Amino acid sequence: MANVLDIQGLSKRYGSVQALDQLTIGVPQGSIYGLLGPNGSGKTTTLGIVLDVINASGGSFRWFGEPLSKATKRRIGALLETPNFYPYLSGEENLRITADVKRVDHSQIQRALEMVGLATRKQNKFKGYSLGMKQRLAIGAALLGDPEVLVLDEPTNGLDPEGIAEVRQLILNIAAQGKTILLASHLLDEVEKVCTHMAVLRNGKLKAEGPVASIMATNDLVFISGGAPAEQLLAVAQSLPFVSEARILNHQVQLVLQTGVDSSELNRAFFTQNIALGQLTVRKKSLESQFMEIIKADKA
Numbered sequence: 001m002a003n004v005l006d007i008q009g010l011s012k013r014y015g016s017v018q019a020l021d022q023l024t025i026g027v028p029q030g031s032i033y034g035l036l037g038p039n040g041s042g043k044t045t046t047l048g049i050v051l052d053v054i055n056a057s058g059g060s061f062r063w064f065g066e067p068l069s070k071a072t073k074r075r076i077g078a079l080l081e082t083p084n085f086y087p088y089l090s091g092e093e094n095l096r097i098t099a100d101v102k103r104v105d106h107s108q109i110q111r112a113l114e115m116v117g118l119a120t121r122k123q124n125k126f127k128g129y130s131l132g133m134k135q136r137l138a139i140g141a142a143l144l145g146d147p148e149v150l151v152l153d154e155p156t157n158g159l160d161p162e163g164i165a166e167v168r169q170l171i172l173n174i175a176a177q178g179k180t181i182l183l184a185s186h187l188l189d190e191v192e193k194v195c196t197h198m199a200v201l202r203n204g205k206l207k208a209e210g211p212v213a214s215i216m217a218t219n220d221l222v223f224i225s226g227g228a229p230a231e232q233l234l235a236v237a238q239s240l241p242f243v244s245e246a247r248i249l250n251h252q253v254q255l256v257l258q259t260g261v262d263s264s265e266l267n268r269a270f271f272t273q274n275i276a277l278g279q280l281t282v283r284k285k286s287l288e289s290q291f292m293e294i295i296k297a298d299k300a
């Protein structure tokens, strides 16, 4: 599966604050990719940089394998902040204004309204919409232009439980139509329920990345380093039959062992290849606690 977005060593410094520190991640085409982390972990900064509203201090990124350009921007729809809709205009009238701003043909409005489930309420005034409907209209606005990728920052923030459920379902529906979605969230529960892939950020650093099923699986997540360059450790890890996933992360190799395999087996396997691992850390998996461990552990 090709990546729609590749971020390589991205860094951002605001004065003394290192908001992002050498972030390297890839967003696979067709995925719902969650950037998960507590407040201030660098999620909005990351989205701002890849959408060209914040300048990076270092690193690079590519959309669809190309540098960001007018043409690539047209393939991306984004919702970073709640747009200012006019309360006394209808949902449809508001989208007409957005379409004009985005220079998108009005013929696309109906489809966007249908996609966000507001076609039957399009003539109602915005001010009468529920919180969930307001956010769905905002997502509808981002869908104008029929982008291949949708970028959403904390899409359920401030919503009531009903609105949260509506917006989560909408995200799943949009992805089912073949679009890739990149979203930021501070809610583990949300990422787990909605996303196919995730990256965990803390203090601007990547703490874990991969398919949600493997990050959240009950299998242990193992981090190894030392004894050989990370690339060599990765190659060895990938050749081991009991390693189900391996990737380089912050100069370490993050891997998932198959069920029932003990990490000491890993150590032995490396030893037989004349590599004495400098460090081997096992993070026991259990959803919430796993996430808490990932975001608390500053050593990695």
Ligand SMILES: Nc1ncnc2c1ncn2[C@@H]1O[C@H](COP(=O)(O)OP(=O)(O)OP(=O)(O)O)[C@@H](O)[C@H]1O
Pocket (backbone or CB within 6 Å): 014, 017, 018, 019, 037, 038, 039, 040, 041, 042, 043, 044, 045, 046, 186
């Ligand atoms: N314009 C700015 N000037 C100075 N510091 C900033 C600026 N924007 C963000 N920061 C700092 O950079 C760090 C990362 O912020 P960012 O908003 O990217 O995090 P976040 O994970 O999106 O959190 P939140 O959900 O609270 O927005 C934080 O320490 C924040 O205070």
